[in-house]
Amino acid sequence: xxxxxxxxxxxxxxxxxxxxxxxxxxxxxxxxxxxxxxxxxxxxxxxxxxxxxxxxxxxxxxxxxxxxxxxxxxxxxxxxxxxxxxxxxxxxxxxxxxxxxxxxxxxxxxxxxx
Amino acid sequence: xxxxxxxxxxxxxxxxxxxxxxxxxxxxxxxxxxxxxxxxxxxxxxxxxxxxxxxxxxxxxxxxxxxxxxxxxxxxxxxxxxxxxxxxxxxxxxxxxxxxxxxxxxxxxxxxxx
DNA sequence: AATATATACCTTGACAGGCGAGGTATCTAC
DNA sequence: GTAGATACCTCGCCTGTCAAGGTATATATT
Numbered sequence: 001x002x003x004x005x006x007x008x009x010x011x012x013x014x015x016x017x018x019x020x021x022x023x024x025x026x027x028x029x030x031x032x033x034x035x036x037x038x039x040x041x042x043x044x045x046x047x048x049x050x051x052x053x054x055x056x057x058x059x060x061x062x063x064x065x066x067x068x069x070x071x072x073x074x075x076x077x078x079x080x081x082x083x084x085x086x087x088x089x090x091x092x093x094x095x096x097x098x099x100x101x102x103x104x105x106x107x108x109x110x111x112x113x114x
Numbered sequence: 115x116x117x118x119x120x121x122x123x124x125x126x127x128x129x130x131x132x133x134x135x136x137x138x139x140x141x142x143x144x145x146x147x148x149x150x151x152x153x154x155x156x157x158x159x160x161x162x163x164x165x166x167x168x169x170x171x172x173x174x175x176x177x178x179x180x181x182x183x184x185x186x187x188x189x190x191x192x193x194x195x196x197x198x199x200x201x202x203x204x205x206x207x208x209x210x211x212x213x214x215x216x217x218x219x220x221x222x223x224x225x226x227x228x
Numbered sequence: 229a230a231t232a233t234a235t236a237c238c239t240t241g242a243c244a245g246g247c248g249a250g251g252t253a254t255c256t257a258c
Numbered sequence: 259g260t261a262g263a264t265a266c267c268t269c270g271c272c273t274g275t276c277a278a279g280g281t282a283t284a285t286a287t288t
Binding site: 123142160183187189190 | 263268
């Protein structure tokens with residue numbers, strides 16, 4: 001875990017939504033996917049993850065249902081709504097914008113541009 | 115103000131440090147510089163700004179002194195320390211790393227890469 | 229039979245950063 | 259005399275994160 005969560009804060013929901021865009025998934029699986037994609041650099045803490053699900057569902061961006069596992073632990077699956085897709089796409093644009101802005105603001109007086 | 119502060123959270127200190135890297139400055143001036151650089155998209159709230167100064171000074175990354183204005187409102191100037199320069203440079207590297215990671219995580223299942 | 233590990237979910241309480249709202253003081257322009 | 263710009267500061271709330279705790283099922287080990 002080498003990324004401080006303050007740098008990811010604000011992207012948690014977007015990252016989750018990315019995992020739900022093309023297929024339904026569940027908490028444990030999403031978190032594993034994030035860990036793998038980041039080569040172990042980052043993982044969501046469970047309390048953070050489930051808190052985010054709660055917010056996303058309250059806002060109508062996802063809906064949930066119980067999987068019909070006949071064996072193993074039960075899974076709560078999440079499905080992205082149309083509103084959720086729009087929210088994700090908007091978030092992506094905001095990220096592109098924020099990225100440029102932060103780059104610029106950090107470059108303001110940075111090393112070697114006196 | 116079109117950038118939500120959650121996307122900037124975690125970068126506040128780095129942005130301030132960028133403004134202090136090459137010259138001493140003071141709160142009001144730094145905030146104006148940020149507003150201009152972002153074309154009005156972003157500004158630090160005063161409570162946020164002064165809170166960050168406090169943390170940075172407590173951690174030894176900056177030192178402060180009163181300017182000797184003979185006219186106008188008094189200014190508290192901040193000066194970056196050697197430790198502060200290292201902190202800034204480290205933060206920049208972390209940002210480069212986080213940027214790549216977030217790009218990857220948001221791209222996981224995003225639109226059109228089934 | 230007991231223990232450990234992996235899967236899978238959930239909640240509570242504390243903490244830290246950001247911010248709204250309030251305050252003080254100086255100077256300029258109308 | 260009062261409005262606006264400059265310039266600083268603080269209190270208390272809100273929100274997202276996290277450590278720590280809990281529940282339950284299945285498999286592998288001892």
